[in-house]
Amino acid sequence: xxxxxxxxxxxxxxxxxxxxxxxxxxxxxxxxxxxxxxxxxxxxxxxxxxxxxxxxxxxxxxxxxxxxxxxxxxxxx
Amino acid sequence: xxxxxxxxxxxxxxxxxxxxxxxxxxxxxxxxxxxxxxxxxxxxxxxxxxxxxxxxxxxxxxxxxxxxxxxxxxxxxxxxxxxxxxxxxxxxxxxxxxxxxxxxxxxxxxxxxxxxxxxxxxxxxxxxxxxxxxxxxxxxxxxxxxxxxxxxxxxxxxxxxxxxxxxxxxxxxxxxxxxxxxxxxxxxxxxxxxxxxxxxxxxxxxxxxxxxxxxxxxxxxxxxxxxxxxxxxxxxxxxxxxxxxxxxxxxxxxxxxxxxxxxxxxxxxxxxxxxxxxxxxxxxxxxxxxxxxxxxxxxxxxxxxxxxxxxxxxxxxxxxxxxxxxxxxxxxxxxxxxxxxxxxxxxxxxxxxxxxxxxxxxxxxxxxxxxxxxxxxxxxxxxxxxxxxxxxxxxxxxxxxxxxxxxxxxxxxxxxxxxxxxxxxxxxxxxxxxxxxxxxxxxxxxxxxxxxxxxxxxxxxxxxxxxxxxxxxxxxxxxxxxxxxxxxxxxxxxxxxxxxxxxxxxxxxxxxxxxxxxxxxxxxxxxxxxxxxxxxxxxxxxxxxxxxxxxxxxxxxxxxxxxxxxxxxxxxxxxxxx
Numbered sequence: 001x002x003x004x005x006x007x008x009x010x011x012x013x014x015x016x017x018x019x020x021x022x023x024x025x026x027x028x029x030x031x032x033x034x035x036x037x038x039x040x041x042x043x044x045x046x047x048x049x050x051x052x053x054x055x056x057x058x059x060x061x062x063x064x065x066x067x068x069x070x071x072x073x074x075x076x077x
Numbered sequence: 078x079x080x081x082x083x084x085x086x087x088x089x090x091x092x093x094x095x096x097x098x099x100x101x102x103x104x105x106x107x108x109x110x111x112x113x114x115x116x117x118x119x120x121x122x123x124x125x126x127x128x129x130x131x132x133x134x135x136x137x138x139x140x141x142x143x144x145x146x147x148x149x150x151x152x153x154x155x156x157x158x159x160x161x162x163x164x165x166x167x168x169x170x171x172x173x174x175x176x177x178x179x180x181x182x183x184x185x186x187x188x189x190x191x192x193x194x195x196x197x198x199x200x201x202x203x204x205x206x207x208x209x210x211x212x213x214x215x216x217x218x219x220x221x222x223x224x225x226x227x228x229x230x231x232x233x234x235x236x237x238x239x240x241x242x243x244x245x246x247x248x249x250x251x252x253x254x255x256x257x258x259x260x261x262x263x264x265x266x267x268x269x270x271x272x273x274x275x276x277x278x279x280x281x282x283x284x285x286x287x288x289x290x291x292x293x294x295x296x297x298x299x300x301x302x303x304x305x306x307x308x309x310x311x312x313x314x315x316x317x318x319x320x321x322x323x324x325x326x327x328x329x330x331x332x333x334x335x336x337x338x339x340x341x342x343x344x345x346x347x348x349x350x351x352x353x354x355x356x357x358x359x360x361x362x363x364x365x366x367x368x369x370x371x372x373x374x375x376x377x378x379x380x381x382x383x384x385x386x387x388x389x390x391x392x393x394x395x396x397x398x399x400x401x402x403x404x405x406x407x408x409x410x411x412x413x414x415x416x417x418x419x420x421x422x423x424x425x426x427x428x429x430x431x432x433x434x435x436x437x438x439x440x441x442x443x444x445x446x447x448x449x450x451x452x453x454x455x456x457x458x459x460x461x462x463x464x465x466x467x468x469x470x471x472x473x474x475x476x477x478x479x480x481x482x483x484x485x486x487x488x489x490x491x492x493x494x495x496x497x498x499x500x501x502x503x504x505x506x507x508x509x510x511x512x513x514x515x516x517x518x519x520x521x522x523x524x525x526x527x528x529x530x531x532x533x534x535x536x537x538x539x540x541x542x543x544x545x546x547x548x549x550x551x552x553x554x555x556x557x558x559x560x561x562x563x564x565x566x567x568x569x570x571x572x573x574x575x576x577x578x579x580x581x582x583x584x585x586x587x588x589x590x591x592x593x594x595x596x597x598x599x600x601x602x603x604x605x606x607x608x609x610x611x612x613x614x615x616x617x618x619x620x621x622x623x624x625x626x627x628x629x630x631x632x633x634x635x636x637x638x639x640x641x642x643x644x645x646x647x648x649x650x651x652x653x654x655x
Contacts (some may be wrong), residue, residue, distance in 0.1 A: 035260075035564065055401070056296065057404055
């Protein structure tokens with residue numbers, strides 16, 4: 001399929017050392033209004049799969065271990 | 078997750094509420110409490126726990142009509158005047174009468190409202206005439222409090238289902254809806270005796286100046302799906318040319334927020350630090366002056382707090398950096414903007430539809446009924462003007478109660494298997510292509526043309542070019558758009574709603590050949606307000622597959638407006654001191 005990739009720096013980052021998605025937690029994935037977070041099959045940790053962020057913060061606020069950080073998307077910063 | 082599964086299931090309920098943000102949870106709750114035996118389903122594209130405009134809560138009520146501070150008559154008068162007279166007063170009056178009861182109910186849910194030393198509600202003046210703004214000290218807890226009530230009442234919640242079209246029975250009344258799972262593309266048919274649309278604003282219509290599709294004023298999930306679904310079901314949509322355009326923090330694109338900071342002494346200023354508008358309440362007339370100042374040598378425009386005591390600024394920060402858009406603080410920190418030392422640069426938002434702040438929306442009466450039997454609408458997408466969060470709660474409650482009573486009286490309306498099959502083909506078409514244009518490019522192009530051709534000041538020739546560009550994009554959307562997984566399919570369906578809204582915005586704006594509501598419908602080739610021809614609603618709807626517009630008379634006022642009061646919102650610019 002002739003689709004190219006357009007790289008972007010993502011506003012939501014996850015501290016793998018703190019993330020407990022590999023123990024079954026899915027809170028950040030569940031609460032994201034735009035549904036842009038997923039659990040990686042490779043690492044078992046949460047990550048931002050789609051750069052479609054309203055920088056609204058439920059993922060960071062509701063994370064039980066403080067692993068998620070929201071930055072303002074670079075184009076707006 | 079996100080792989081496409083080919084599956085269809087069907088459920089039936091008494092009342093289906095679509096949209097779990099603000100109006101939706103209240104509609105579902107009220108319907109269920111009124112008839113606990115009924116099946117009430119609340120369908121949500123995201124997750125009801127954190128969805129909609131108030132995903133992170135709200136700082137206060139902007140339009141509380143509280144005995145002792147304001148009366149329903151005063152409020153109805155203020156909203157009629159602020160909306161340039163184009164307003165059926167019955168729904169506004171009904172809201173004003175019932176909202177105090179809803180405030181007390183929210184209080185019982187655990188949402189606190191600010192009180193003064195005497196224990197009375199601490200209501201602030203922000204509007205031009207009356208006093209209606211009530212702070213919410215624990216406003217970040219709103220969604221949690223609502224969610225608890227929904228669970229307690231046993232409302233059936235279906236998260237991550239995106240409704241795509243309503244189903245009409247052969248007599249035209251509403252028979253249900255079809256939806257698609259955003260994580261599996263599974264297809265769901267929901268038969269219902271009544272449907273309440275609470276899908277929020279059309280917030281992804283214009284493109285923010287940052288160019289970032291998701292950096293919108295409204296929660297970016299609010300892509301106008303409700304407007305599109307109502308249109309295709311045959312409902313009338315009122316005054317769509319009365320766009321929403323708001324004064325916001327430049328680039329961040331969230332509210333600055335004069336309603337919070339104003340009562341502490343902050344105000345909107347030009348680059349000289351001087352006031353240029355009489356009142357910070359959002360109206361089209363105020364936005365016109367804001368636009369004029371931006372374009373003038375005294376622009377840009379700022380929110381000024383740097384004259385306030387450091388402790389006062391600290392108090393404002395505590396509110397603004399905790400609720401509604403809490404990442405505001407982070408944005409200012411990145412740019413080194415300390416409210417104590419520097420004014421906050423502001424700009425105007427992209428255009429959208431939202432009755433929460435303007436008036437455009439699905440036409441409803443005082444029972445939240447649309448023009449299609451069995452179909453209701455509440456919140457930002459229904460045309461009760463300037464209704465804000467409390468309007469969504471109150472009108473949601475009214476819709477829920479009326480819809481559940483209707484459901485008790487009728488059997489399930491007939492649905493057509495052909496309609497369902499046709500909709501399934503339409504929805505899944507982008508997943509069946511091997512190659513094509515991804516939804517984000519369809520969306521970007523639509524929204525860039527909305528900015529280029531539909532943004533005020535509106536020009537006839539430009540809007541007509543816009544329509545031709547939209548028709549070309551529609552051809553691409555219908556024949557070439559490709560979605561590789563269920564997440565992209567959701568975006569593809571949203572792109573379709575956005576394009577519908579763009580077409581509706583152009584058609585409605587071209588139809589009303591006058592200027593009204595300040596900047597919201599400022600037409601350079603019809604610059605004057607023309608009450609003799611256009612003191613009416615415009616109703617846009619689908620008839621025989623085509624988009625048509627017609628006039629609808631304003632229902633005679635129940636609260637009289639004196640001639641000298643009509644123009645109260647026309648003079649927003651600060652007059653020169655003698």
